[in-house]
Amino acid sequence: MRIGILTAGGDCPGINATIRGVCKTAINYYGMEVYGIHNGFRGLLDDEVTPLTETSLGGLLTMGGTVLGTSRVKPFRRGKASAPENTPAALMRTIQKHGLDCLVCIGGNGTQKTAAKLAETGINVVMIPKTIDNDVWGTDISFGFDSAVSIATEAIDRLHSTASSHQRVMVIEVMGHKAGWIALHSGMAGGGDIILLPELPFNIHNIGDVIIERLKKGKPYSIVVVAEGIPTLNGKKAAQYIAEEIEYETGFETRETVLGYIQRGGSPTAFDRTLATRMGGHATELIAQGKFGRMVSLQGDDIVSVPLADVAGKLKLVTPDNDLIVQGRRMGVCFG
Amino acid sequence: MRIGILTAGGDCPGINATIRGVCKTAINYYGMEVYGIHNGFRGLLDDEVTPLTETSLGGLLTMGGTVLGTSRVKPFRRGKASAPENTPAALMRTIQKHGLDCLVCIGGNGTQKTAAKLAETGINVVMIPKTIDNDVWGTDISFGFDSAVSIATEAIDRLHSTASSHQRVMVIEVMGHKAGWIALHSGMAGGGDIILLPELPFNIHNIGDVIIERLKKGKPYSIVVVAEGIPTLNGKKAAQYIAEEIEYETGFETRETVLGYIQRGGSPTAFDRTLATRMGGHATELIAQGKFGRMVSLQGDDIVSVPLADVAGKLKLVTPDNDLIVQGRRMGVCFG
Amino acid sequence: MRIGILTAGGDCPGINATIRGVCKTAINYYGMEVYGIHNGFRGLLDDEVTPLTETSLGGLLTMGGTVLGTSRVKPFRRGKASAPENTPAALMRTIQKHGLDCLVCIGGNGTQKTAAKLAETGINVVMIPKTIDNDVWGTDISFGFDSAVSIATEAIDRLHSTASSHQRVMVIEVMGHKAGWIALHSGMAGGGDIILLPELPFNIHNIGDVIIERLKKGKPYSIVVVAEGIPTLNGKKAAQYIAEEIEYETGFETRETVLGYIQRGGSPTAFDRTLATRMGGHATELIAQGKFGRMVSLQGDDIVSVPLADVAGKLKLVTPDNDLIVQGRRMGVCFG
Amino acid sequence: MRIGILTAGGDCPGINATIRGVCKTAINYYGMEVYGIHNGFRGLLDDEVTPLTETSLGGLLTMGGTVLGTSRVKPFRRGKASAPENTPAALMRTIQKHGLDCLVCIGGNGTQKTAAKLAETGINVVMIPKTIDNDVWGTDISFGFDSAVSIATEAIDRLHSTASSHQRVMVIEVMGHKAGWIALHSGMAGGGDIILLPELPFNIHNIGDVIIERLKKGKPYSIVVVAEGIPTLNGKKAAQYIAEEIEYETGFETRETVLGYIQRGGSPTAFDRTLATRMGGHATELIAQGKFGRMVSLQGDDIVSVPLADVAGKLKLVTPDNDLIVQGRRMGVCFG
Structure with missing residues (x-):
């Protein structure tokens, strides 16, 4: 053979x-x-x-x-x-x-x-x-998948330093054109406050409200994890779009990071x-x-x-009843 | 409530x-x-x-x-x-x-x-x-478990450097008194040549033969992963016992490492x-x-x-028909 | 006191x-x-x-x-x-x-x-x-600095996987508005083939030639490390500019990564x-x-x-006679 | 040539x-x-x-x-x-x-x-x-050296989890037969409370006192970093000897880890x-x-x-006036 x-x-x-x-x-x-x-x-x-x-x-x-x-x-x-x-x-x-x-x-x-x-x-x-x-x-x-989630989670861990030191909103874009699995898992593992997936609709005003609400509770910073495939306007990349919208909605200093190819490399x-x-x-x-x-x-x-x-030809997507989403919502994570 | x-x-x-x-x-x-x-x-x-x-x-x-x-x-x-x-x-x-x-x-x-x-x-x-x-x-x-396996695997990765540079047998002891899950998973993930679990009997002569056989195939070094709970003689710790026996059986320079508490710590x-x-x-x-x-x-x-x-009161042990063992054996890993 | x-x-x-x-x-x-x-x-x-x-x-x-x-x-x-x-x-x-x-x-x-x-x-x-x-x-x-270089080097390590698997040029942008220290050190530590610093002028045609030359030597991929502060045209970000120019000069599939804030975060x-x-x-x-x-x-x-x-008021920049640059050039690294 | x-x-x-x-x-x-x-x-x-x-x-x-x-x-x-x-x-x-x-x-x-x-x-x-x-x-x-110190520091970081969770003394032995550089640098980088080098004499009673003193200040755990080459009794390995002595002196639960060969391996x-x-x-x-x-x-x-x-024939040892020791002592680290 x-x-x-x-x-x-x-x-x-x-x-x-x-x-x-x-x-x-x-x-x-x-x-x-x-x-x-x-x-x-x-x-x-x-x-x-x-x-x-x-x-x-x-x-x-x-x-x-x-x-x-x-x-x-x-x-x-x-x-x-x-x-x-x-x-x-x-x-x-x-x-x-x-x-x-x-x-x-x-x-x-x-x-x-x-x-x-x-x-x-x-x-x-x-x-x-x-x-x-x-x-x-x-x-x-x-x-x-597990490797990519690990890399993305480590990156989110790092952003917490800057977010809290500068009292900023940090937006990080991870891979996932149609499926938000990396965003969901790394967002939850990295303690993201807001996690946006291609599969779930989001309301940008609501996101602004969540960030302002956090400020009122004494948390003047937020971590936003977005999948690259979420819908944006004017052909903007996911992180840029969300960062601009958040800055517009809240007036908070907001910074973006696109994790890119390092998610797929290495041991x-x-x-x-x-x-x-x-x-x-x-x-x-x-x-x-x-x-x-x-x-x-x-x-x-x-x-x-x-x-x-x-x-063949089918795609495994995140569904709204995914246990990690259900648990995340109850814990106060915003999914849109 | x-x-x-x-x-x-x-x-x-x-x-x-x-x-x-x-x-x-x-x-x-x-x-x-x-x-x-x-x-x-x-x-x-x-x-x-x-x-x-x-x-x-x-x-x-x-x-x-x-x-x-x-x-x-x-x-x-x-x-x-x-x-x-x-x-x-x-x-x-x-x-x-x-x-x-x-x-x-x-x-x-x-x-x-x-x-x-x-x-x-x-x-x-x-x-x-x-x-x-x-x-x-x-x-x-x-x-x-996943964290412990990750740490142990990273440690085994590191031992490969020394094993191949010095043409040595490196024995690493990982945690697991009664259950060999960490040894099994980190051993397979780390490319261990011989993996010994408390659940599986082993023959020390056979292990020596495997190491000598590897030498004949041009691999003058071996990585041996042992769970702390394998049976030993005279109250010796697992790594020490196995290292001494291998050195006796093969005459190869053999070194031992006990991973210990770092397996349970950290993020x-x-x-x-x-x-x-x-x-x-x-x-x-x-x-x-x-x-x-x-x-x-x-x-x-x-x-x-x-x-x-x-x-309550039951213990989940590795069984000989575990898929990772079956696959490992076929790939040439020795489990005893 | x-x-x-x-x-x-x-x-x-x-x-x-x-x-x-x-x-x-x-x-x-x-x-x-x-x-x-x-x-x-x-x-x-x-x-x-x-x-x-x-x-x-x-x-x-x-x-x-x-x-x-x-x-x-x-x-x-x-x-x-x-x-x-x-x-x-x-x-x-x-x-x-x-x-x-x-x-x-x-x-x-x-x-x-x-x-x-x-x-x-x-x-x-x-x-x-x-x-x-x-x-x-x-x-x-x-x-x-050492932490940032470590993070950037690890990211470059990861890009090697994709570069060689896909036979691509990977461009990575690291921090450094006026000083190229991170690019220099992570570029050398990560095995970058081309390293561009704000302090050293570069010729984009020459970079293209280097990449084509590597192909002729059987290396159909390259890693390019750029500091964010290198001069670009039309207000483009460093990585995007260089990636587009390389693709134009060589016709090679080229991908960019902007490492961003994760360089400054974490332990x-x-x-x-x-x-x-x-x-x-x-x-x-x-x-x-x-x-x-x-x-x-x-x-x-x-x-x-x-x-x-x-x-006060002075800035420590990389100079062309920096030992790492001198050594790098001799080893075949292109600095522009 | x-x-x-x-x-x-x-x-x-x-x-x-x-x-x-x-x-x-x-x-x-x-x-x-x-x-x-x-x-x-x-x-x-x-x-x-x-x-x-x-x-x-x-x-x-x-x-x-x-x-x-x-x-x-x-x-x-x-x-x-x-x-x-x-x-x-x-x-x-x-x-x-x-x-x-x-x-x-x-x-x-x-x-x-x-x-x-x-x-x-x-x-x-x-x-x-x-x-x-x-x-x-x-x-x-x-x-x-830097790689070894990094690995040892990461290991010490991990031990903090167990030390504080279990209110234990954790003793970690790092490499260094005659020179205590790894112990000194990883001990200071890892926040060791007590650091023992081959070059500096130590008094085991004093070490016990330091640990008890820490308890009185509300810190019922300690991290002890020892070089393998410190003097011991009865041919005991450094970590074992120190752990036993500390347990005897203080009555605290004490655990030892010998980091071993993983310090010299890997990238x-x-x-x-x-x-x-x-x-x-x-x-x-x-x-x-x-x-x-x-x-x-x-x-x-x-x-x-x-x-x-x-x-040739000379050995670079840590001296008592080493800046890191001087600074460490002022910060409350015990070197013996």
């Missing part, structure tokens, strides 16, 4: 750990071969494929990013991000040339869709979900390392059992798998 | 966050009063009780340890750790004196037993599990902060609903509660 | 440690009294003064920001940032009202100027330099804690010896003091 | 950064060749030598330990740690075989002595000091990375200028060099 493995979409902590998990299990336990496909689906189209051996895996457990490289090339999609020859035929050529019996695709929502289409075309596919945004449907948690947390490792091992087990067209998934504390056809 | 809250047993990251969760929810949302009982059950016996207000809660989310103080006094147990007057009557006097309608007991296995006995005597009790060891029966995870991880916060909020909700004699619990991603009578 | 102590200008890690150093030495060793003046010079104008005792100092060593609060009010400057009554007379009233024998002013360049003017008017002043920017003239290093590094502590202790020693009109200073490994009149 | 480079003695953070500094400057700027000698002086005796190229240097800046490997083999010393053929003749054979024009020896006190002897025998030697202990004579600071701090980088670059500059028999040195903020003959 020869496995081809690729990583697609945005990089995130834990990808290398899951590659290591796949390879060690495949090579050590099942005696399979593993070939690395470089730069995501682009490498399948352009035939960038090299064999992986145990010695390729040194240091992977703790290393951020992906040693295989990644790209956002979508082989089934026309247009800008796709090469001219982005066709199943090109993919097939590479797969056959190297005698790959199956593909392990590590990625997020886009990869989920592509993997489902590959499965439809008859290719043996197993997908492992990875995303800092935690918005992949079909798994409780994706690795990368994964212990949590993400074990999750990524387990998912990698489970993917190889699925292959050994001939179970294809499936995505590895965390459900409760169990690693299981779900059919790609059932989950 | 007036709540008395206490923390008992060993301190761990997240206790203050859960105290904050209980208090903010109780005071802000339910309009209850909260009284802090100092130094665990000793404070109930000795009447060390002070009211908590919102201003008492500043900075608690991120702070390690417990602001209420803790002790290992067990009111229902005779002998060394208990004061002469450790009787339900003494507890009752303090509870009645301050008009406490219920108790929130934050603790581990010992506290679980005591809380169950308090419930039997008719006191309104809600328990919140906390332990770095993760061995409390009835909850998937206790807060404190909780983001994961532990949200878990602790949610559990605190849920405890207050139970009180508001008049549901007593229960322990707050994480099951999957849900915060629920279980009857204390069902869980 | 009664000391008044205030913190002015931007907050930075180590301020609380130096406050602790002043107070502990003054109270424990010299038997002096210390009064805290809140919110910088505004507190002197508005009479926001409270006594500090040893119990006020708990936890200060590790705490970010300043417990005394700060402001940018400049008592000798007319205009926007100054209250109507910003006159030496108002300051004098507060000083006399509380019987303060001397002032300890903790701040950066602005505070240095104000402290020098206070000294001219006959007030007993000792200044302690603090700034993350490290641009205070008269001291080798100011506390806060100080060990280095900053001991430096801040020593400076605080030395300030008190100067007071005990009646040496006023001086700024505490690190010279080599010695804590000394210099006359405020000699240093 | 062909350089041979080796690392000897205990590993420490920053060695790889200094190797990178040497190589990048040598290869990029001076067009020299660099050969890596593996496992310290053992590699010179056993001819373990491989050429280093720029591609060997990837990731070295941030990596702990030493990629060249290290050993404690002393070629001029008879006895246990030395191979039978540890003679200058064997060294010379390897040097001549590979046409090495000079040696860069990266190490601590032992390496300093060996390097001085090599220089006496006419070999072109440049030494770069590295040690977490900071006890190398002839340089203000060695890289590795160097930003401070150590720039120091190591500069020292590496400077070493190459010395070679280019034909200045041999010298050790690179930090003096104030300048990187300079000193003759090996002047510094």
